[in-house]
Amino acid sequence: MSFSANKATFGTLIKRTLVKRIRFRGRSLVIGIPLWWLIVFFLIPFVVVAKISFSEAIIARPPYSSLLEWKEGGFLLLKLHFSNYLYLLEDSLYISAYWSSIKVAFFSTLIALLVAYPMAYYIARSTERRRNILLMLIILPFWTSFLLRVYAWIGILKTHGIINNILMSLGITSEPLVMMQTNFAVYVGIVYTYLPFMILPLYTNLVKLDNSLLEASADLGANPLTTFFKITLPLSVPGIIAGSMLVFIPVVGEFVIPALLGGPDTLMIGKVLWDEFFSNRDWPVASAVAIVMLVLLVIPVMLLRNAQNASRAAST
């Protein structure tokens, strides 16, 4: 009797641990699939890039030398070539490309912020019905082809394009303005394509703004401008940071816009990397360019994460 009871408890014990095991297995499977996918296809690639940035360009397939070499007597020789990085420092092309990419990214982020803020504010203050329609109008262009929207600006900005046709038929200018293949065109293209990325985080932040704070400020005699600078703007800082990072970081490495709208003096590091890889076929230098860009972008990425954590903490 007692034996069978024991057996039963023993049985349930086994069953329980088994179920736990399976549950545990299921749990680690659910965790493991996305985790390992990203480790293999997102993290390890950076290790490979870092590795190749220390190798030498050779004429072979693949076109880079191996870092490890077996020497006689079983010695493993590790050969690191810093020459690619030194090359980036020596040739002024790269430093000025990094610098001008950061400059372009900074100013286009600033312009996008100035354009986006009133829009986000207006949408956040609208009635719910209108708000949904406006939000959809913001998102809609984002769903259509990015490449084709950049292409649209060629037709608008080029020498015999829409703007020049209008200006000349109105008699405002007699000579067509040169806008295509200039930095102006690059700025227009960047602000245009990245505007939704700025508006949406700003909107998410501004819609949570407590109306009673604005009313209190008005009741205490502050004019709308003071209320804006003392209350609305400081409270929207997390939204400003999130939006700015979502624009700044990808713009630093932007390729399509400078390639289509920019001219020969538009120097951006994304285009330099592309040419290094596809035209010069120098994989090690292209890798070094990528690694330096990555290091430059780590700081803003950290800022973005902190801003998101802060806004998440504030909203809960």
Add this chain to the structure above:
Amino acid sequence: MKKSSWFVATATVLGFAFLYIPILSLIIFSFNKSRLVTVWAGFSTQWYGKLFADPQILGAAWISLKIAFISASLAVVLGTLAALVLVRFRRFHGKNLLGAMIIAPLVMPDVIIGLSLLLLFVAMEAMFGWPAGRGLTTIIIAHTTFCMAYVAVVVQSRLVDMDESLEEAALDLGAKPARVFFDVTLPLISPALVSGWLLSFTLSLDDLVIASFTSGPGASTLPMVIFSKVRLGVSPDINALATIIIVMVAIGVLLAATWMKPKRV
């Protein structure tokens, strides 16, 4: 609700004009008779006919649609798993790593993602013999990787907003975690899955840079063909293609919006 000032309203109208004038100009000039894209010479639909007679564009469009469909589906599965793990699971080894890796592709410049994946594929081929060469498979892997990040973000915000007590109730009533997921969680987050899939589909359809790096001979996607044509200058059949894409997207977004509205409580 206080009304916005005239300054804010004007700025908003101008902002929307800025967003929509290029799109309208694309559509209008796709019906232009003239080869010169920006000089109006009368109504014509000849460029649409020319577009549908171009085997290069049609072939590339078919390749792009295939890649987008498979990548979006894979990305929804992987992205949902990642979001679920990040929002619902207790701390585990690698949670911070997963959280960082899921957000990084959103802002990582395309050239870096493209280059690093290509170098990985080359190194893997040298070590294991797989993937043999580059083409559809490598583009699909690349697109799945960056699209799953977008899916994860969309699903994550839905999971955070969702009432957790429903899942707890099901667990208390004795349902197994997998059953709770399929019977309670999944139906509740399905709108997020749909928008995640649609987002991934369009992102994949749109990508030029990552596809250019990870593609091989014979696997030119639509953006790659468009880019090589556009680099030589504007051509009206690209306007026709743009118009078709814009109209399809607009219909799709409107349908999705009306379909998802009644479900939102």
